[in-house]
Amino acid sequence: MTEAMAGSREDPHAQARSARSAPVLLHSMSIFREIFEIVFARRGIRTVVEIGVESGQVSGIYAELGASDVYCVDPEPTERVRSAVEANDALHLVTEPSPEVLPRLPVADLYVLDGDHNYAVVRREVAWILEHAPDAVVAMHDLLWPWGRRDLYYEPSPLKAGDRHPISEDGPTVWHDELTPAGFVGLGAFTVARHAGGERNGVLTAVEDALAEHPEWRFELVPAVFGMGILYRAETDPDEALQRALRPYTTSNLLAAMENNRIALYTRVLQMQFEAAAQADDRDRLADTVAAQRHEIDRLTAELHRAWAVLRSG
Template identity: 75%
Template sequence: MDSSSSLARRAGTRDDPYGQMREARKQPLLLHSMTVFREIFEVVFAHREIRSVVEVGVESGQVSGMYLDLGATAVYCVDPGATARLRATLAENPALHLVTTPSPEVLPELPVADLYVLDGDHNYAVVERELSWILENAPGAVVVMHDLMWPCARRDLYYEPSPLAPADKHESSADGPTAWHDELTPAGFVGAGAFTVARHAGGERNGVATAVEDVLGRKGNELWRFELVPAVFGMGVLYRATPDADERLADALRPYSNSNLLATMENNRVALYTRVLQMQYEAAAQAGHADQLADTVSAQRREIDQLKAELHRAWEALRKR
C-alpha cells in the first residue's frame, strides 16, 4: 500500500473528510474486547502452528470465531456463565465447543491446546492456578492473557457472586479505582453489582500481573518468555523459548511490546475514561439533587395552597358573621 492510499484509509480523503470519524463512532466508548488485538493474534498464528485453542472467558462468540478465521480447527470456549444467546451463537459452528466448568477445574479435562487465551476471572487466585497448570502441562503452547495493566494488574477483581474461597480473596469493595487518585470511589470504574475489587492495590497475591510474575519466577519456568502489549488494559503473550522460531516471534512482537507510544496512549485513554465516569457520577448526583429540590418545592407549594385555602375559608366565615 502506497503512502497516499494509507493516508486516505486512516484520515479520510478530500472528497470524504469524515471517514475517520465514522470509524470512531463505530467503536464503544470503552475498548475492552480481545477483537481489537486481531493483528497480534495474526502474528502469533503466523509464527506458530495453532490448531486447537482453549479460550477462557468468552465474549459474544465473535472472538472465538476469529481463531477459526486465523487457522484453528477447534476452539474450547470456557464460560460457566454462558448466556442463552452465547450458547446459540456457539452452537452454529461445530468447531466451537462450549465448556461451562470453571477453568481451573476443567483445564486438565480438555485436550492440550496450542493456544490458551486467558480472559476470565481477573484475580490472582484464578490466574495463578490457570498459568501453573498450563506451564507444567502444555510446554509447547502460546498463552495470551488480558488485563495485565490498570485496573487489574495489581488489584484483584471478583465477579460476583465469586466462587473463590474466602482465603483466596482480599477484602473487596463495590467502589472502583480511578486514574485521578489512589483511593477507591463510587465515581470510579465500578461493577454496578457485576463485580467488586480488592480494597487495596499491591502487595502479595493481588492482581493479574502479580500472578504472572510469581509463576514465571518459579524454578523450571526460566525458559518461558513474556511480552506485554501496553494497550486496551494490557495484552500479554507468553511462550517457551526454543531455537529460531521464538526469536522470529519475539522480533515480530517487539514493535508492539516496546512501543512507548502505545503505553502513553493507554495511560491517556484510562485517564480520559475515568474522568468521564466521574463527570457522569457527578451529573447523576446533581440530577438527583435537582429532583429532590423539585419534590421539596412541590411539597411546599401544596402546603402554601392548603394554607391559602384555610385562610380563605376563615375569611369567608368572618364575613358571614
C-alpha cells in the same frame, strides 16, 4: 494505508466510520487481532482454549485465522454467546469454571485468558498451562491498570474467603490512588480489592509468581487496551521470530503513552457521569421539596380562605 486510516478527499468520513464501529470502552480482545495474526503466522495454531467469552466475536477470529477447534469456556454464557457458538462448527461451548475444566480439555496450541481478573484464579490457570502445555502460546488480558495489581471479583464469587482480599463496591480511578464511587465500579456485577498492590493481588502479580517457578518461559507485554500479555517458552522460538515480530508493540512508548491518556480520559468521563447523576438526584430532591412546600402553601391558603369566610358570615 493512509487512505484506509484517514479516508480520502472523496470519502472524508472513513476514519469516523471505523471509530464508531469499535467498542466504546476499547476493552475487547478483538482489538488485538493484529497480535493474534502474528502468533498464528509463526505457530501452527489448530486448537484454542478461550477462557472468558465476550460475545463469540473474538472466538470466531481464532477460527478465521486457522484454528479448527476453539473451546469457549464460560460458566454463565449469554444467549448471544450461545448463538455465536452454535453458528460456527469450529466453536465448542464449555460451561464449567476454568481451573477445574482445563485438565479435561485437549491440550491447546493457544490459550486465551480473559475470565476472572484476580490472583487466585489466574494463578491456577497459568500454573496448569505452564506445567502441562509446554509448547503452547498464552495470550492474556488486563495485565495493566486497573487489574494488574488489584483483584476483581465477579459477584457472587465462588472463591474461598482466604483467596479474597477485603472488598469494596467503589472503584479505581486514575486521578488518585483511593477507590471512589465515581471510579470504575461494578454496579453489583463485581467488587474489587480494597487495596492495590502487595502479595497475591492482581493479574500481573499472578503471572510474575507463576513465571518465577518456570523461568524457561518468556513474557511479552503489549501496553495497550488494559495490557495484553504473551507467554511462550523461549526454546519454542529459537530464531526469535515471534519475539522480533512482537517487538514493535511490546517496546512502543507511543502505545504506553496513548494507553495512559486513554484511561485518564475514561476515568474523567466516569467522574463526570457520576457528578451529573448526583446533580440530577439533587434536582429531583429539590423538585420534590418545592412540590411539597407548594402543596403545604395551597393547604394553608385554603384554610385561611375558610377561616375568612367564617368571620365574614359571623
